[in-house]
Amino acid sequence: MLELIAQGPQPAQRWRQDVPVGGPYLLGRGFEADFPVPWDREISRRHLLIHAEPLSLTIGPASEKVNPVFVAGELQTTFTVSDGGRFAIGETSFSVRRKVSAATDRAPIEQASFDSQALRGVRFDDADRRIEVLTRLPDVILGTSSTEEIHGRLVDLILTGVPRADAAAIVTGQRPENVEILHQDRRRPLDGRLQPSGRLVAECLQSNRSVLHVWDAATADSPFTVAAESDWAFCTPLTLAGSQTAGLYVAGRIDATALLSQRHVRHALSEALQADVKFAELVAEILRSVLRLKSLERQTAGLKQFLAPPILAALGEGFDAKLLEPRECDATVLFCDLRGFSAKAEKASGDLVGLLERVSQALGVMTKEILAHNGVTGDFLGDAALGFWGWPFRSDEAPLDACRAALAIRKAFADAASNPDHPLRDFRMGIGIAHGPAVAGKIGTPEQVKFTVFGPIVNLASRLEGMTKQLRVPILIDEATAEIARTRLPRSVGRTRQLARVLPYGSERPLTVSELLPSQDDLPELSDADLETYEAAFAAFSAGKWDDAYRMLHRLPPEDRAPDFLNQLITSQNRIPPPGWDGVVKLPTK
Numbered sequence: 001m002l003e004l005i006a007q008g009p010q011p012a013q014r015w016r017q018d019v020p021v022g023g024p025y026l027l028g029r030g031f032e033a034d035f036p037v038p039w040d041r042e043i044s045r046r047h048l049l050i051h052a053e054p055l056s057l058t059i060g061p062a063s064e065k066v067n068p069v070f071v072a073g074e075l076q077t078t079f080t081v082s083d084g085g086r087f088a089i090g091e092t093s094f095s096v097r098r099k100v101s102a103a104t105d106r107a108p109i110e111q112a113s114f115d116s117q118a119l120r121g122v123r124f125d126d127a128d129r130r131i132e133v134l135t136r137l138p139d140v141i142l143g144t145s146s147t148e149e150i151h152g153r154l155v156d157l158i159l160t161g162v163p164r165a166d167a168a169a170i171v172t173g174q175r176p177e178n179v180e181i182l183h184q185d186r187r188r189p190l191d192g193r194l195q196p197s198g199r200l201v202a203e204c205l206q207s208n209r210s211v212l213h214v215w216d217a218a219t220a221d222s223p224f225t226v227a228a229e230s231d232w233a234f235c236t237p238l239t240l241a242g243s244q245t246a247g248l249y250v251a252g253r254i255d256a257t258a259l260l261s262q263r264h265v266r267h268a269l270s271e272a273l274q275a276d277v278k279f280a281e282l283v284a285e286i287l288r289s290v291l292r293l294k295s296l297e298r299q300t301a302g303l304k305q306f307l308a309p310p311i312l313a314a315l316g317e318g319f320d321a322k323l324l325e326p327r328e329c330d331a332t333v334l335f336c337d338l339r340g341f342s343a344k345a346e347k348a349s350g351d352l353v354g355l356l357e358r359v360s361q362a363l364g365v366m367t368k369e370i371l372a373h374n375g376v377t378g379d380f381l382g383d384a385a386l387g388f389w390g391w392p393f394r395s396d397e398a399p400l401d402a403c404r405a406a407l408a409i410r411k412a413f414a415d416a417a418s419n420p421d422h423p424l425r426d427f428r429m430g431i432g433i434a435h436g437p438a439v440a441g442k443i444g445t446p447e448q449v450k451f452t453v454f455g456p457i458v459n460l461a462s463r464l465e466g467m468t469k470q471l472r473v474p475i476l477i478d479e480a481t482a483e484i485a486r487t488r489l490p491r492s493v494g495r496t497r498q499l500a501r502v503l504p505y506g507s508e509r510p511l512t513v514s515e516l517l518p519s520q521d522d523l524p525e526l527s528d529a530d531l532e533t534y535e536a537a538f539a540a541f542s543a544g545k546w547d548d549a550y551r552m553l554h555r556l557p558p559e560d561r562a563p564d565f566l567n568q569l570i571t572s573q574n575r576i577p578p579p580g581w582d583g584v585v586k587l588p589t590k
Contacts, residue, residue: 001018001019001020001021001054001098002018002019002052002054002055002056002057002082002083002096002097002098003016003017003018003019003096003097003098004016004017004019004035004050004057004094004095004096005094005095005096005097006035006037006092006093006094007092007093007094007095007148008037008039008040008091008092009039009091009092010039013039013092015035016180017035019050019052019057019096020052021052021053021054022051022052023049023050023051023052024049024050024051025049025050025051025052026046026048026049026050026062027043027047027048027049027050027062028043028044028045028046028047028048028062029041029043029044029045029047030045030046032045033045033046034050035050037089037092039092040089040090040091040092041090042067042089042090042091042092043067043089043090043092044062044063044065044066044067046062046063047061047062047063047066047067047089048060048061048062048066048069048089049061049062055082055083055098056080056081056082057080057081057082057085057096058078058079058080059078059079059080059081059087060077060078060079061077061078067089067090068089069087069088069089070087070088070089071085071086071087072086081096082096083096083097083098084096084097093148095148097181148183151170151182151183152183152185154170154183154248154283154287155168155169155170155183155184155185156185157283158248158250158280158283159185159187161279161283162250162252162276162279162280164252164273164276165187165250165251165252165276166186166187166251166252166253167184167185167186167187167194167250167251167252168184168185168186168248168249168250168251169181169182169183169184169185169194169196169249170182170183170184170238170246170247170248170249171196171201171235171246171247171249172205172245172246172247173198173201173202173205174202174205174206175198175202176198176199176201176202177198178198179196179198179201179202181194181196182246194249194251196233196235196249196251197213197233199213200213200233200234200235200249201235201247201249203235204235204236204237204247205235205237205245205246205247208237209237210234210235210236210237210277210280210281211234211235212232212233212234212273212277213232213233213234214231214232215231215232231251231252231253232251232252232253232273233249233250233251233252234249234250234251234273234276234277234280235247235248235249235250236248236250236277236280236281236283236284237284238284238287238288239284239287239288248280248283248284250276250280323392324392324441324442324451325441325442326439326440326441326442326443326454327391327439327440327441328437328438328439329390329391329394329437329438329439329440330390330394330398330435330436330437330438331388331389331390331391331398331435331436331437331438331440331453331455331457332388332389332390332398332399332401332402332433332434332435332457332481333386333387333388333402333433333434333435333438333453333457333458333460333461334370334375334386334387334388334389334402334405334406334431334432334433334461335384335385335386335431335432335433335458335461335462335464335465336366336384336385336386336387336406336409336429336430336431336465337383337384337429337430337431337465337466338359338362338383338384338427338428338429339427339428339429339430339469357423358423358424358427359383361423361424362383362413362424362427362429363380363383363385365409365412365413365424366385366387366409366429367385367387369405369408369409369412370385370387370405372405372408373401373402373404373405373408374389374395374397374401375387375388375389375401375402375405376388376389376391376440376451377451378450378451378452378453379450379452384465386452386453386458387402387405388402388438388440388453389401389402390438390440391440391441391453392440392441398435399433399435399480399481399484399485400484400485400488400489402433402435402481403433403477403481403485403489403493403494403516404493404494406431406433406475406516407475407493407494407516407518409429409431410429410431410474410475410518411518411522413427413428413429428474429474430465430466430468430469430474430475430476431465431468431474431475431476432460432461432462432463432464432465432466432467432468432475432476432477433461433464433475433476433477433478433481433516434457434458434460434461434464434477434478434480434481435457435478435480435481435484436455436456436457436460436478436480437455437457438453438454438455438456438457438458439453439454439455440452440453440454457478460478460511461478463504463507464476464477464478464513467502467504467513467587470565470587470589471499471500471513471515471562471565472561472562472564472565473499473515473561473562475515475516475517476499476513476514476515476516477496477513477514477515477516478511478513478514479511479512479514481514482496482498482512482514482516485516491519491520491528492519492521493519494516494517494518494519495516495517495518495519495520495528495531496514496515496516496517497514497515497517497531497534497535497562498512498513498514498535498538499513499514499515499534499538499562499565500512500513500538500565500566500585501513501542501583501584501585502584502585502586502587503584503585503586503587504587505587505588505589510584515562517531525557525559525560526557526559526560530556530557530560533552533555533556534552534553534556534560534562534563536552537549537552537553537563537566538566540552541566541570541583542583543583544577544581544583546570546573546575546576546577547575549566549570550567550570550571550575553566553567553570554567569585
């Protein structure tokens with residue numbers, strides 16, 4: 001009987017199923033399929049029909065419109081595969097193997113188990129050759145792109161490093177009857193197929209120690225086709241990608257009587273095979289280290305898009321994953337949105353791909369500055385980006401870093417606007433920043449992970465960003481952030497001014513909103529004296545002295561758009577505050 005093995009892009013996306021003679025059997029993404037592949041969107045619900053013969057599978061399309069099937073890199077419609085054959089659809093590869101079960105176990109005449117301490121004193125007679133083989137292992141592993149390729153190269157390396165071995169395999173199975181061969185090879189193709197000892201594999205994986213068995217070939221049929229005085233095999237625990245536990249199974253023939261007499265087999269084994277077991281253990285240890293390195297590299301590469309370099313450095317290698325779990329913290333949230341995106345999409349209906357590329361560049365500007373200022377990038381919400389500070393490590397600098405990031409984003413868009421050839425020349429943005437208690441951390445599935453923050457301050461930051469349109473300024477900050485920025489942010493970096501006390505649409509709590517501005521050197525058209533004039537006008541406005549507020553607002557330079565908000569309110573009421581005026585402006589919309 002043949003068996004079909006499917007392997008998706010993730011280690012867990014794998015199955016191995018028998019294909020009984022007959023058919024047709026359906027392979028597809030739907031769960032009604034005989035061989036379901038639910039993880040690959042490139043595979044149709046009804047993709048292939050499989051007819052099974054004892055030694056081959058004939059495979060063809062189940063419907064007219066299915067994505068292509070590749071066999072040996074070539075597009076095929078109907079094809080036949082036999083033992084060792086492979087084909088691929090989308091991100092999933094399929095291989096066909098003749099089913100091999102574990103050998104019917106017989107009691108070994110000698111057996112031994114080893115731990116690292118017991119093997120430490122074993123010396124290699126051919127140390128130079130063994131070391132040369134071991135030095136190739138990291139490149140063998142790092143140069144592979146799939147789990148199956150790692151298995152194949154590992155088995156080849158073992159056969160090179162253990163000359164007396166006739167066959168080697170990667171096996172799994174905690175119970176003798178459940179042993180599965182993930183990959184196998186033999187030194188001479190004409191030898192029979194390897195049938196691993198289920199008892200040996202189970203003993204090795206259950207004890208997590210290397211185990212050696214020797215059998216007397218005269219007592220039963222050997223798993224090999226060539227007669228010998230004794231058959232031997234050992235199995236060494238192995239950790240594969242995704243922390244899968246497996247065994248490195250190595251088998252061969254040895255004439256124990258040629259080494260010494262039959263009653264001294266144990267000593268003969270010690271001399272002849274312990275060095276091979278030690279070599280296999282070294283391979284397993286190097287593999288474990290290299291795979292751990294690859295895992296750390298993948299983890300770091302995945303985190304780089306979310307976490308700033310100082311945070312990654314503070315986490316260190318092999319950090320406790322609990323540090324990234326959601327928890328309460330004092331966070332500062334920055335919400336940045338592109339202005340007028342819907343209008344741009346309508347105008348660019350003939351080149352939406354080009355518009356999307358420009359939006360991606362704009363989002364890249366935002367995330368670059370968030371990460372450059374020690375922040376964490378959260379979700380993309382259409383044409384908006386979310387960043388936050390204060391997690392995974394508490395930081396008194398969180399509000400200040402958020403302010404610096406916002407000012408850097410403002411400058412990047414201002415520089416683009418001044419360059420007629422820049423792809424972002426006509427993009428404008430609005431930023432809202434809020435500081436307070438929140439819950440932040442990693443969420444998602446094993447296939448898709450993201451970092452995000454929850455809590456009222458997230459909604460507040462989003463509301464503040466929306467208010468930038470009504471108050472006609474690029475950056476708005478809440479009271480908590482403004483208080484910290486006023487006392488701790490150097491004026492050579494940024495400045496603040498109170499703009500208004502507002503009641504957001506749908507809210508019952510008024511809040512004082514402030515603008516965050518560049519330094520006077522970076523924004524010379526708006527001096528420190530101008531900011532003082534505005535705040536004096538705001539105080540008069542809040543106190544109901546609208547005539548005084550009106551006169552002071554008109555002293556400000558025309559480049560300053562912030563006074564327009566209060567001026568419009570004052571003129572619409574003929575400079576007379578409404579009855580019961582409490583200084584709070586009720587915003588009509590979000």
